[in-house]
Amino acid sequence: MTVADVIPPPVPGRPGAPRRRCVRHEDREASGRCTECGGAFCRECVTEHEDRLYCAPCFAARLAGAARAVRPKRDWRRWRAAGATAGSMLCLVVGFYALGRVLAAIPPDLHDGTIWKDTFGR
């Protein structure tokens, strides 16, 4: 008797897609994962809200939370993005200013073509 005779073969499933069961319904396959708590739920147990899936308790908690003020975490992220945009804009302006200074500093005889005659001896 070998080990393969004792241990049953693994349940066949789709490769790459682990079989998930709804937390509440053992016999139902989970169709989505709650964004808030990360639990796997079947289609009936999740609610889609703003392109995100929530289980019933999390959705209720979110509705209660939405009534309150906006999360400071999000505001902070938004301000950081605005700061980064302003910083890159400043770099662009300074860069163009420096480029303008360099171009203005080039002697005008470079543009009238005489420098090339001098270089090639004509």
Ligand SMILES: [Zn+2]
């Ligand atoms: Zn949840």
Ligand SMILES: [Zn+2]
């Ligand atoms: Zn369910």
